Amino acid sequence: MKCVSFGLEECTKGYYPYKFNKPENRNYVGPHPDINMYPVSSMTTPQYNDFLQWYSSVKNNIFNNKEELIRYCRQDVKILMKGCLNFMFSFIETTDVNPFLEAITIADAVMKVYRKNYLKPNTLGITPKNNYNSNFIHLQSKISLKWLVYLKLKENINLRYEVKLKNCRYIADGYDETSNTVYSFEGCYYHGHTCYLNRMQVCSNDPNDTLHNRYEATLRRLDHIRKLGYNVVSMWECEFRKILKDDPQLTLQIEQHKEIMDSGFNLRSAVYGGRTEVFRLYHKCKPGDRIYYYDFTSLYPWANKYSKYF
Structure with missing residues (x-):
């Protein structure tokens, strides 16, 4: 499967039988998995034709699941790295902002571009941390x-x-x-x-x-x-x-x-x-009323750090 985003036409991600990737097949070495183990249903007609051509050339080979999985994952990372580099160089050339060094999120990068290239000096008021309240000069632990x-x-x-x-x-x-x-x-x-x-x-x-x-x-x-x-x-x-x-x-x-x-x-x-x-921006509490604050905490970073990937 070819990657065309960010000028990566020459990069090929390859194919891996996702449905075959189960704990019992982790150390599998043997005949190539069946064609239905690959995500053929999500392929376009041209992609499916390319896949059939590739599969015909390898289906009689010995399939080492551990080696194939490592190869596929490494290629995934290489493509990500090249894509990030191409994106970074293109972004710098267009905006004079390095999105990876000067920002954390894409929204942060866009705001940095605006501030650096378009925002005129002394345009926006910056609210102090104490919200103009001199009784609370700094945040107490x-x-x-x-x-x-x-x-x-x-x-x-x-x-x-x-x-x-x-x-x-x-x-x-x-x-x-x-x-x-x-x-x-x-x-x-x-x-x-x-x-x-x-x-x-x-x-x-x-x-x-x-x-x-x-x-x-x-x-x-x-x-x-x-x-x-x-x-x-x-x-x-x-x-x-x-x-x-x-x-x-x-x-x-x-x-x-x-x-x-x-x-x-x-x-x-x-x-x-x-x-x-x-x-609601304003609510005058009556006797017995309570104002609630709901905090949504994403578990995605926690899962990436502590969860096991098979």
């Missing part, structure tokens, strides 16, 4: 929010969240105005905690940074906040996770706390992105 709820439950203190500190650029995870105390939650990887033993390990999200450098920067930040006159209470992620692990009842109490139950969803995210849809 759920584990840090759990720690702040834990402090409220255990120590009965009134905390404000994500507070911009005076006279510096730092944002406190939590702040108690009464005692002038800054509460800082440190994610172990992000802040380079010593629970990661390879101190000179290059960080995956920044090749110019190491865990040791992050740890030192974290200590300097906390020290600077103290010098500004604040009391500082910090908690490392691994230490707090151990507290939760050792006290399941406390963990359940935190999980069921209203602030944790209400966190995690950015309702604006339902308006854009892949596989999203808003059924």
Whole structure:
């Protein structure tokens, strides 16, 4: 079977008896499978004539299923590779955009072409992540929010969240105005905690940074906040996770706390992105009403990684 897309007229995919590919035939070596084992019903008349000519030339040969399957699959990959290369070169020549290096999906590539070649500067407004809401300057992690709820439950203190500190650029995870105390939650990887033993390990999200450098920067930040006159209470992620692990009842109490139950969803995210849809843009809740968020999770990547292929 010839492949004509992307200028691959000279590439031949070949034929394989799909219906013959069963577990009991995996190591089959013997006479060629019957013609009905091939997908003849899906062939056009010219394709069927080409197939008959090929089948007549090989039907008396010994058929080694394992070798034929490997050959067929390798040829499939070669055709895909050549097709991708031809597509890439053609796309670059036409748009000056490399679809494989500059995009993840074809829709992403098309948008890149538009932005690079057609969109004029200062045309579109870019909405900030905090949606123009100065009360939420950055997105707080759920584990840090759990720690702040834990402090409220255990120590009965009134905390404000994500507070911009005076006279510096730092944002406190939590702040108690009464005692002038800054509460800082440190994610172990992000802040380079010593629970990661390879101190000179290059960080995956920044090749110019190491865990040791992050740890030192974290200590300097906390020290600077103290010098500004604040009391500082910090908690490392691994230490707090151990507290939760050792006290399941406390963990359940935190999980069921209203602030944790209400966190995690950015309702604006339902308006854009892949596989999203808003059924109603505005709804005023009456007593007893509930708004639902449905999340569709594709199993295709999971199946490709973990499932067995025969």
